[in-house]
Amino acid sequence: xxxxxxxxxxxxxxxxxxxxxxxxxxxxxxxxxxxxxxxxxxxxxxxxxxxxxxxxxxxxxxxxxxxxxxxxxxxxxxxxxxxxxxxxxxxxxxxxxxxxxxxxxxxxxxxxxxxxxxxxxxxxxxxxxxxxxxxxxxxxxxxxxxxxxxxxxxxxxxxxxxxxxxxxxxxxxxxxxxxxxxxxxxxxxxxxxxxxxxxxxxxxxxxxxxxxxxxxxxxxxxxxxxxxxxxxxxxxxxxxxxxxxxxxxxxxxxxxxxxxxxxxxxxxxxxxxxxxx
Numbered sequence: 001x002x003x004x005x006x007x008x009x010x011x012x013x014x015x016x017x018x019x020x021x022x023x024x025x026x027x028x029x030x031x032x033x034x035x036x037x038x039x040x041x042x043x044x045x046x047x048x049x050x051x052x053x054x055x056x057x058x059x060x061x062x063x064x065x066x067x068x069x070x071x072x073x074x075x076x077x078x079x080x081x082x083x084x085x086x087x088x089x090x091x092x093x094x095x096x097x098x099x100x101x102x103x104x105x106x107x108x109x110x111x112x113x114x115x116x117x118x119x120x121x122x123x124x125x126x127x128x129x130x131x132x133x134x135x136x137x138x139x140x141x142x143x144x145x146x147x148x149x150x151x152x153x154x155x156x157x158x159x160x161x162x163x164x165x166x167x168x169x170x171x172x173x174x175x176x177x178x179x180x181x182x183x184x185x186x187x188x189x190x191x192x193x194x195x196x197x198x199x200x201x202x203x204x205x206x207x208x209x210x211x212x213x214x215x216x217x218x219x220x221x222x223x224x225x226x227x228x229x230x231x232x233x234x235x236x237x238x239x240x241x242x243x244x245x246x247x248x249x250x251x252x253x254x255x256x257x258x259x260x261x262x263x264x265x266x267x268x269x270x271x272x273x274x275x276x277x
Contacts, residue, residue, distance in 0.1 A: 040239035045104035054158030
């Protein structure tokens with residue numbers, strides 16, 4: 001499988017990748033801060049939107065999992081929209097994304113977003129030139145409206161080199177637990193590497209604005225990418241720790257004669273774990 005040798009960023013040598021132990025220690029510390037951020041969002045009624053964009057296999061999904069690992073799914077949710085329906089295609093382009101925006105006290109992480117139009121749709125010919133240019137014209141205004149409405153908007157572009165992307169594709173191809181991640185669209189993206197690069201550069205020209213800037217995450221090293229992205233997100237939000245109310249567990253009341261029904265009257269899951277002993 002041949003691909004261009006042009007790379008989007010410097011490839012990180014294996015010996016320079018972040019070691020597992022310091023990664024796990026710092027990740028846990030940052031995840032504790034994310035819980036504090038979540039509580040601040042909930043109590044203050046803030047609305048936070050985080051956009052994750054980048055090439056296929058750039059590490060967006062892994063970063064999102066680490067962000068949400070200890071968060072309350074009722075407060076922090078992931079929006080990963082499927083292919084639009086025929087009805088949605090006839091709507092204003094941003095309409096179905098507006099439906100996903102957070103209410104007060106919520107966080108929404110977009111695993112790909114309205115920027116599909118400037119990336120996949122542009123490169124693969126899924127939109128017309130008119131639709132594409134209309135998007136680039138409207139997008140900065142759309143995001144400015146979100147910001148003026150009080151939404152905290154953060155945009156991250158995960159940048160992966162061609163050689164690292166190809167290796168991740170090969171890993172997916174050979175691992176039955178990951179093969180579902182490799183789609184025909186992913187394979188097609190290899191032969192269109194430079195097309196995606198040009199599309200990304202053009203998108204940045206129009207949408208990397210002072211009020212809604214792009215933040216590029218070098219992601220050849222997944223561990224570094226996750227740590228750097230989360231640390232940056234936390235540094236851009238003016239949150240503070242919320243003092244949690246004290247909770248005292250009440251004493252368990254004395255039994256009033258309840259007796260559990262016999263076990264043979266209920267269906268129990270077989271003890272599969274016993275086979276492992």
